[in-house]
Amino acid sequence: MKKWLWAGSAAIALGASLAIAQDAPESLLPPGFDDPAPAPSPTPAPRPTQAPATPADPAVPAAPGIPTVQPLPVGPGDGEQGPAPDLSRLPSLEELESMSTDELDELLGLKPKFDIPPAARRSLERVGILAPSEGGLPTGSLASQPASLVRAILQGTDGPLVSRWGHILLRRALASRLAAPEGMNPVEFAALRANVLNSMGEHAAARAIAQDIDTSNWDNALTDAALDAYVGTADIVGACPAVRLSGTDRDDAFWSILQSICAAYAGEESQAGRQLDRALRREEAPRIDLLLAQRYAGAAGRGRRAVEIEWEGVEELNPWRAALANAVGEEIPQGLRDDAGAYYERSWATAPMLPLAERARSADRAAREGILSADAMVDLYSQIYVTEGIEGDAALTASLLRDGYVAETGADRFAAIETIWGGTDEPDYGRMVLTAYAAARLPVTDALASSSDNIIASILTAGLDRDAENWLRAVPQGSLAWAQIAAARPGDNRIASREDIDAFIDDDDSSDYRKSHMMLASLAGLGRIAQGDLNDFVGRTELNLSRESRWSRAITRAAEVDNRALVAMLAGLGMQGESWSQMTPRHLYHIVSALNRVGLDAEARMIAAEAIARG
Template sequence: MKRWRSKILLLAGVAGLGFALPALGQRETPEPLLPPGFGDQDTAPTPAPPSPDTEESGAPAGNALPPVAAEPSVAASDRPVIENAAVEDLEDLAAQEIVPPIEIPEESRRPTNIVGPLRAENWGLGFNAFGSAHGRLLTSLMGRLDAPLPSRWTSILLRRALLSEVPAPRQVNEVDWVAERAWLLLRMGEADSARMLVQAIDVDQYTPRMFTVAVQTALATADPAALCPLVGPGKAVSEERFWPLAEAMCAALSGDAARASALIDQQRRRMGETIDLLLAEKVVGAGTNTRRAVTIQWDGVDSVNSWRFGLASATGLKIPDALMRSAGPHVRAWEAQAPMIPIEQRLKSAQDAATIGVFSNAALVDIHSLVGDATDPSEIEASVAGRLRRAYASPTYGARIGAMRDLWGDEEIGGDRYGRLILTAAAAAEVPALESQSNRAEDLIASAMSAGFDRRASRWGRIVDAMGDDGDRAWSILAVGTPRPVVDVSRSRVEAFVDRDGGHRGRMLVAALAGLGRLEDPASLGVDPAPRSRWAQMITAAARNRQPGTVALLAAVGMQTGGWQGVPPHHLYQMLRALRQVGLDYEARMIAAEAMTRL
C-alpha cells in the first residue's frame, strides 16, 4: 500500500456578500464532486439552533443552522443476471470478504479530540484559536463558505487556522469537526493540507462524514491507494457504487489480479462502458499481472469531478484543457500538486495555485527551475526559467527589472497578473530603492508585498512620497502594508487620494487605514465603522474574546464574492480591525496591501 505523504506548503511567500450572514445561504451543503451515484449527498435534517445565551454563536434563538455533515446516500443497484456457471464463479470471487483491518492497540490510538499539525510555535494560531465558540456554528460557517477566496492572504491565514492544533469545540462530533476542516481545505485547493488532517484520525474512528471526506481527499491527491484502508469499513457504512471499483483497484495494487478483474467485469455489467469505470480499469491495469490495457477517450465528457481527476492524474493521463478550465481553480490547484502529472503540464495550474494562496513564491520558482533544467540550452533564454534567471542575476538592476516586466506581461505563463507578480516577488525584493527606477516602483512594491516582503518594500517610502500624485498606487500599497508608516498618511493626503480615485478603491483605502489604526473618523470619508450587520457583530465578538481562528474564519466569510471589487469597504474595516485585536497585525497588513494591489 502506498505510503501517505505528509508534506504541506506552510508558507506563502501559498457580487458581494449580500451583506452579512444571510448571504451565506449560497451553499447549504458542499457541492458533490463525484458523478451521480458516486457519493451524492442527501440533505441532512437541519440541526437545532445553538443556545441563545451563547455569545460566540452570534445567532439568535430560532435561527436554525444548516447541516453540519451530509451523510452518504445509499445507491440501489440491480443484481446482474447470471447466465452461466463461470460467471457465477466470478461473482463469488468478487464477493469474497476482504482481509479485515489490523486492530490498533488501545495505547497506540491517536486522540480525536485534539487534532492539527500546526502548533503556536510553528505558524499555528494557538490551542485556543476557536476558544469557546459553538461547534455547530463553526462547522456551519465552514460548510457554507464558497472557496477558493478572492484574497490570497486571507486564504493563507484560513489554512493556518484550519491546520492549527485545536480541541474539538462543544456540541459537535470530534471526528466530524476534523472532517469539516479537511473538506474546506479541499475546496480551497489545499489537497495536501486536507490529507494531513484526514491522516490524523484512525480509520476505525471514522464517521460517515469522514469517510466521504477521506475518499475525496484520496482523489484530490491523486492517490487511489489511499482508498484501500477505507474500502472494508466504508462498505459497512454505505453502499455507494464506487466501493466495488475502489476494491478492484486495491486488489490490483496488492497483486490480486483475478479478483480485481472479476470486480471490474461485474461493475461493467452494471454500469456499462462509462468514463468512470474505464478510469478505474486504467488503475487496475497498472497492477501486477492484470493484462488490461485501457484507452481513455474524453469525447462526450462534459465535466471533471474528483473521481475523474484523481484516477486520471494517478495514471498520468492528461485531462483536456477545456475540461480543466471548467473545473474551477481549486481543481487546478490539485493538479499543480499531483506528482504523477508531468511537470510541464502543471505550470499554468501552479500559477493559479499561487494566486489563491496554495503555492508560495519559492514553490513557483522551484517548479519553473525544474522545467528549465530539462529545457534545451538553445531554448533556455526565451523560457520562463531563463527570464527568471535574468530577473535574479542580470548584472544591472535595469536588466533585472526588464526581465520582470517581460514576465508580468506574458499571459502564456498562466494565472492572472497578480500571480505573475508572485512569481517574481523574491527578485523584486532584491532591487534597492532607486530614483532612476521610480517609474517601476508600483510593480516592484506590489511584487515584493505579494509574498510578504514588507520590510524590503518599505525602502521605497521616501522615493514614493516624493513622487506625489504620480505615485498614488505605489503610495497606497505602502500606506497599508509596511510595519510602520514610511509614507505620508495624513488625512489631507488620504483625502486627496480619495478625491482623485472617486470610487471603490478610495473607500477601500480608507477602510484599510482605519482598520489598521492609521486613520481616524472613517465615517466622514464614506466608511461606516459601526458593526451593524450580524457578521460584523460576530467578528467583533470573536476578536473581543481573543479567538484568532474564529476571526480568520469570519474574515473569509466576509469575502464571499468573486473578486476584490465585490468586497464592501466596511467588511474590510471590520476584518482588519479584528485581526489586529487578536495579534494578527502582519496578516492584516498583507490583506490590505493585496487589496490595494488588485483593485
C-alpha cells in the same frame, strides 16, 4: 501449552549442550564447581489407576520433572460447550464466484475493524497537523466555543477566497492542531475542516487532517471528505484503508470501482479484474472511468494488463477521471484540458506526477489564490529552466525570471520582470507572486518610481514588508504604491498624513471612489488614520463603515475575547468570492480590525495592502 513448549525447548537445548560437551575443552573452573554430586537412582513410580488432574487446575500442581500439556480451550461448537455452526448460511459455488472479497469477509466474520494496533491508536483530544510551536493557533482556541457557532461558520465557508493572504490565514487556522468545540464530536469537526480545505483547493491539507484520525473512527462525513481529498491529490490507493474498513452504506458506482481497485492492491488482482470487467459489460459507470480504473488496478502486483484508453466521445472531465488519468500517466486531450475549470487548475498545479510545463499552466491561479507560495513558484520555474526539452511559454518565463535576478542593470532586470507580468497596465497577480523576490532586489531609483505601484504589489505577495518600506523615499506621495506601503509597513502608531490621503483621493479615478474606500477601510482597520480625519474622509467619499450585521458583531466579539482561531475562521467566511469586486469596504474594515486586535497584525497588514492593490 506454554509450559510444554518451554519444557520441550529446554530438552532440546539440554540435548544440544550434551552433544557439544563431548568435544568441548577441559573446564577452567576449580575442581568440584562443575562436577555435581551423583544423583540417587530413581525409584519407579506406581502406575496410576485413574486419570490425574490436569495442571490447569491450580489446586493440583504438576508432578516435578514431567512435562505437562495444557489442554486446548473449548469454544462454541466443540463437544458440548456450544451449538454447532449454522452451515445453511454458507453460499453456493455460484454465489461465491459473484461475491467480492469484502462480502465474503463480512459473511465469515473475517473483515477487520481496525488497521492500527490498540497501543498505537491516537487520541481525538486534539486533531490537526500544525502544533502551536510550528505556527499553528492555540490548541484550546475553540474548546469553549458553542458547537453551533463553529459549525455554522465552517458549513458556510464553501468556496475560494478573494484574498491570497486571507486564504493563507484560513489554511493555517484549519490545519492547526485544535480541540473540538464544546458539544461537537472531534470527527465531525475534522470533517467540516477537511470540507472547507477541499473547497479552497487545499486537498493535501484536507488529506492530512483526515489521516490524523484513525480510520476506524471515521464516520460517513469524514469518509466523503477524505475521498474528495484523495481524488484531489490523485492518491487513489491512499483511500484504501477507508474503503476496506469503512462501514458506510454507500453503493454508488464510484464506491464499487474504488473497492475493486483496493482489492487489486490488496493482492486480489484476479477478483478485482473480474469485477471491473463485469461492471464494464453492464455499463455500471461511464466507459472511460472504467477503462482508467482497469489500467490503474492492472498495475498492481502481477495483474498487469494492457488497457487501451478511448477518449472519443468524452465531452467533459470530472475529478475522478482526471485523477485516474494523471495517476496512470494517461494524457488528457488538450480540448478537455482547455475547458477544465478552476478545480482542475488548483489540483494540477501541485500534482507531482504531471510534467513541469503542465503544472506551470495551472500555477498562476494557484499562486494568485494562495495555494502556492512565492518560494514554490520559484522552485517550479527553476526546475523548468534546468530541464532539457521544455519549450514554449514555461521555458520563456523561466529564462526571463533568471534575467530578473542576474541581468546587468536594474532597468534590464525590471524589463524582464515586467514581461513576465504581461505588462504593467493589467499585470497578472499570479505572475507577481513569481517575481516577488526578484522585485525585492531591484534598486530603489527615481527611474523605476513610475512603476513602483506594481513593484510594491509584487514584493508584498511574499510578505517582504521591510523591502517594500525601502521604497517610501522614492514613491510619489499619495500614490497607489504609497498606500500599499502605508498599510503594510511594520510597527505601531504609523499614522498616515492627511495630505497624503487627500492626494490619494484626489487622484482616484475608480468608480464611486472604490480604491479610496478600500484604502480608508484598510488604514482605519489598522488604526492608522486619526479619528477626526477618518470622519472627514468618510463623509467626503460617502463611505459607510458603521453598519453592522450578525457576522460583523460575531467577528468583533471574537476579537474582544482575543480568540485568534475564531477571528481567522470568521474572516475566511467574510472573504469568500471569485474576485475582489465582491469584497465590500465594510467587510474589509471589520476583518483587518479584528485580526489586528488579536495579534495577527502581520496578516492584517498584508490583507490590507492586497486590498489596496487589487480592490
